Amino acid sequence: MTKYQKVFLIDDDEIHNFLCENVIRGQQFSESVNSFLWAEEALDALKAIVDNDPQSFPEIIFLDINMPGMDGWEFIEEYKKLPKELTQQCLLFVLSSAVDKNDITHARNLSEVNDFFSKPLTSDILNIIKEQYSMPNPDITQK
Amino acid sequence: MIESITDGTALPREREDYRILFENNPLPMWVFDTDSLQFLMVNASAVKLYGYSKEEFLQMTIKDIRPQEDISTLLQVTASSREPLNYAGEWVHLKKDGTQLYVEVVSHALQEDDGVKRLVVVHDITARKLAEKQLAEAERHAQTILANIVEIIFSFNDKMEMTYVSPQCYSILGYTPQQFYEDKLLWFNLVHPEDRYLFEEALPKIRTSQEQFQMEYRIKTASNDEKWFITRCTGQLNKNGYMTRMDGSAIDITHRKVMEEKLRFADFSIERASEAFLWSRPDGSLVRVNRAACVMLGFREEELLGLRMYEIAPSFGQQDWAKQWASLEELHSLTVETEVKDAAGELHPVEMQLNYFNFEQKSYSFTSIRQIVERKQAEAEKAALTEEMARQNEHLRQFAYIVSHNLRAPVANIVGLTNLYNRKSSADPINSVLISKLERTSQRLDTTIRDLNEILSIRSKTEQVLEKIDLQQVFADIKESLSGQFIQYTGRIHADFLEGKEVMGVKGYVHSIFLNLITNAIKYQDEARDLEIHINTVFSNGYLCLQVQDNGLGIDLVKQGGKIFGLYRRFHPHIDGKGLGLYMIKTQAETMGGWVDVESEVGKGSIFKVYFQIPPYND
Numbered sequence: 001m002t003k004y005q006k007v008f009l010i011d012d013d014e015i016h017n018f019l020c021e022n023v024i025r026g027q028q029f030s031e032s033v034n035s036f037l038w039a040e041e042a043l044d045a046l047k048a049i050v051d052n053d054p055q056s057f058p059e060i061i062f063l064d065i066n067m068p069g070m071d072g073w074e075f076i077e078e079y080k081k082l083p084k085e086l087t088q089q090c091l092l093f094v095l096s097s098a099v100d101k102n103d104i105t106h107a108r109n110l111s112e113v114n115d116f117f118s119k120p121l122t123s124d125i126l127n128i129i130k131e132q133y134s135m136p137n138p139d140i141t142q143k
Numbered sequence: 144m145i146e147s148i149t150d151g152t153a154l155p156r157e158r159e160d161y162r163i164l165f166e167n168n169p170l171p172m173w174v175f176d177t178d179s180l181q182f183l184m185v186n187a188s189a190v191k192l193y194g195y196s197k198e199e200f201l202q203m204t205i206k207d208i209r210p211q212e213d214i215s216t217l218l219q220v221t222a223s224s225r226e227p228l229n230y231a232g233e234w235v236h237l238k239k240d241g242t243q244l245y246v247e248v249v250s251h252a253l254q255e256d257d258g259v260k261r262l263v264v265v266h267d268i269t270a271r272k273l274a275e276k277q278l279a280e281a282e283r284h285a286q287t288i289l290a291n292i293v294e295i296i297f298s299f300n301d302k303m304e305m306t307y308v309s310p311q312c313y314s315i316l317g318y319t320p321q322q323f324y325e326d327k328l329l330w331f332n333l334v335h336p337e338d339r340y341l342f343e344e345a346l347p348k349i350r351t352s353q354e355q356f357q358m359e360y361r362i363k364t365a366s367n368d369e370k371w372f373i374t375r376c377t378g379q380l381n382k383n384g385y386m387t388r389m390d391g392s393a394i395d396i397t398h399r400k401v402m403e404e405k406l407r408f409a410d411f412s413i414e415r416a417s418e419a420f421l422w423s424r425p426d427g428s429l430v431r432v433n434r435a436a437c438v439m440l441g442f443r444e445e446e447l448l449g450l451r452m453y454e455i456a457p458s459f460g461q462q463d464w465a466k467q468w469a470s471l472e473e474l475h476s477l478t479v480e481t482e483v484k485d486a487a488g489e490l491h492p493v494e495m496q497l498n499y500f501n502f503e504q505k506s507y508s509f510t511s512i513r514q515i516v517e518r519k520q521a522e523a524e525k526a527a528l529t530e531e532m533a534r535q536n537e538h539l540r541q542f543a544y545i546v547s548h549n550l551r552a553p554v555a556n557i558v559g560l561t562n563l564y565n566r567k568s569s570a571d572p573i574n575s576v577l578i579s580k581l582e583r584t585s586q587r588l589d590t591t592i593r594d595l596n597e598i599l600s601i602r603s604k605t606e607q608v609l610e611k612i613d614l615q616q617v618f619a620d621i622k623e624s625l626s627g628q629f630i631q632y633t634g635r636i637h638a639d640f641l642e643g644k645e646v647m648g649v650k651g652y653v654h655s656i657f658l659n660l661i662t663n664a665i666k667y668q669d670e671a672r673d674l675e676i677h678i679n680t681v682f683s684n685g686y687l688c689l690q691v692q693d694n695g696l697g698i699d700l701v702k703q704g705g706k707i708f709g710l711y712r713r714f715h716p717h718i719d720g721k722g723l724g725l726y727m728i729k730t731q732a733e734t735m736g737g738w739v740d741v742e743s744e745v746g747k748g749s750i751f752k753v754y755f756q757i758p759p760y761n762d
Contacts, residue, residue: 019580
């Protein structure tokens with residue numbers, strides 16, 4: 001079974017990050033998971049990757065909306081400014097505790113956002129992602 | 144024999160005496176023939192009175208000294224049989240020059256053989272007649288005057304019986320003078336019973352003085368209407384000082400009284416109106432003000448009358464008054480919302496209506512002023528209500544936000560953590576980790592729910608009774624409670640309340656605010672330096688401001704400024720904050736009639752300022 005190389009978690013909720021890491025690891029969903037409590041830190045990390053090692057750009061980002069400092073929406077605004085060839089290859093999912101309709105609609109209207117999921121992250125969500133979004137084919141990448 | 148008398152010849156001594164008696168009689172006399180009416184003898188007095196000579200007389204008949212119109216009457220009289228001594232009465236005779244003579248005529252028959260002759264004695268009453276005629280004329284004149292004056296003229300005798308009343312009494316009272324003469328007390332009986340005392344009081348004075356007395360009273364007419372009279376009367380006293388007569392007049396003043404009544408009614412209403420009224424001239428000076436105007440503006444009437452419209456309502460402006468008047472003159476009515484300045488110099492919002500009018504070739508403005516403080520208050524209340532509603536809506540929005548994010552976040556974690564639990568192998572080391580995380584999450588959930596409850600209960604109490612609170616005392620209590628968990632920091636808190644320590648508040652809220660500010664400062668301290676907290680108070684525009692300054696992490700106000708006191712805002716992720724503290728502080732401060740403010744700089748620290756109402760001075 002194929003799996004992703006790199007997943008970014010951006011959420012100020014430590015417990016949820018812990019939870020996500022465990023689910024992802026348990027499902028063998030990704031080789032590595034990077035958690036960020038501040039959106040600013042995550043953005044800095046992405047910029048560093050763009051500059052130094054574009055190959056290691058994450059394939060999946062789970063983004064919380066309600067965060068201190070830079071919130072999810074502000075992060076997306078900054079994310080848009082990153083090189084398109086990299087961001088287009090990356091799946092951005094909003095992962096929020098919100099059941100607020102406005103938040104969901106807003107998230108779905110942004111072209112950068114691939115989907116909106118309600119917390120907690122479960123194996124079911126990971127399965128949906130695997131099925132609906134084309135998994136990178138290791139054979140092709142090897143060629 | 145007559146012949147011989149006229150001849151005056153050969154008269155015996157006796158006859159001569161009679162002749163002299165006839166000739167020299169001071170009364171004009173003549174003898175005439177009753178058939179021919181010829182003068183047969185005339186004496187010197189007659190000649191003198193009538194102007195004819197004796198010779199001329201003797202050629203005339205008695206018809207010749209009569210006016211033409213009297214002749215037929217004369218002929219009837221001479222043809223009739225008369226007593227020898229006949230008082231013929233008053234006649235009009237003509238002198239030779241044509242002037243009329245009023246005479247009283249007496250004749251006596253003189254029986255002679257050749258027919259009846261009559262001796263006539265004439266008494267000239269012209270002077271008396273003229274006097275009578277003049278008197279009658281004067282009386283008629285007086286009557287005309289009396290008839291044409293509007294007053295009733297009257298006279299009472301010393302017994303207070305009516306002896307004269309002018310005919311106006313009929314047109315005014317419906318009684319004829321005759322009725323008054325017959326019933327001497329009618330006049331007094333017609334006077335309204337309630338007004339009779341006026342007469343009773345005045346009469347003794349009238350009887351003993353010659354002053355004029357004046358009374359206004361009601362009187363009943365023949366048709367039972369009530370009229371108002373004004374009577375002026377004076378007693379006529381004799382030399383002993385007793386009244387012999389009382390003369391006076393009575394004027395019908397019913398119309399005036401009705402008008403007066405109407406005026407008084409209007410005046411009464413104006414003075415008692417709750418609206419203030421001002422009458423002004425074109426130059427803005429005041430002609431009249433009513434009581435409500437004095438009360439509203441706090442001036443005495445004389446003071447107010449010394450002011451100008453533009454001094455009362457400064458917004459008119461002295462410079463612009465002429466312009467204001469011109470537009471009033473054009474529009475006739477103006478309604479303005481402005482302010483009036485009272486005696487103490489305070490301004491009151493009012494609605495003023497100016498009405499332009501002309502009275503006896505002069506223009507005026509009639510201005511009514513109505514206070515609209517209440518309306519303004521109602522408007523302000525409405526605005527406050529709208530604001531309150533907007534705030535409530537914001538709370539609802541925030542509440543929905545908490546429920547959707549902050550309340551659901553721990554629930555989502557609990558669900559997620561429970562999913563990870565290894566039920567097959569309870570020895571799995573992850574299970575104990577999950578349990579401890581579940582514990583933390585449940586605690587967080589519990590705290591959030593309790594905080595929500597707290598906020599809702601503060602919000603639901605709209606009217607909190609404020610009491611005097613000693614900040615220094617509250618601070619002492621807090622230090623006590625901090626000594627458990629935060630014992631190491633108590634020495635780092637420096638407080639002084641030299642500027643003031645008493646505020647109006649709710650003790651629980653003040654305590655909570657104070658504690659929250661201090662624990663925030665402890666939680667968000669900068670590890671790079673030792674925490675220092677400085678607490679002091681400062682007066683600011685009638686409020687006491689509590690300032691809590693720290694040297695902690697600080698907040699980027701440019702980024703966070705707008706949302707810093709919002710519900711569930713956190714500024715630091717790794718610390719166990721719920722973002723509720725500042726929102727609580729704000730809610731509590733506002734409930735106590737104050738507000739909160741913050742100054743902060745990242746890396747330097749923050750100053751939180753809470754403004755409290757201060758207790759009144761008197762105690």
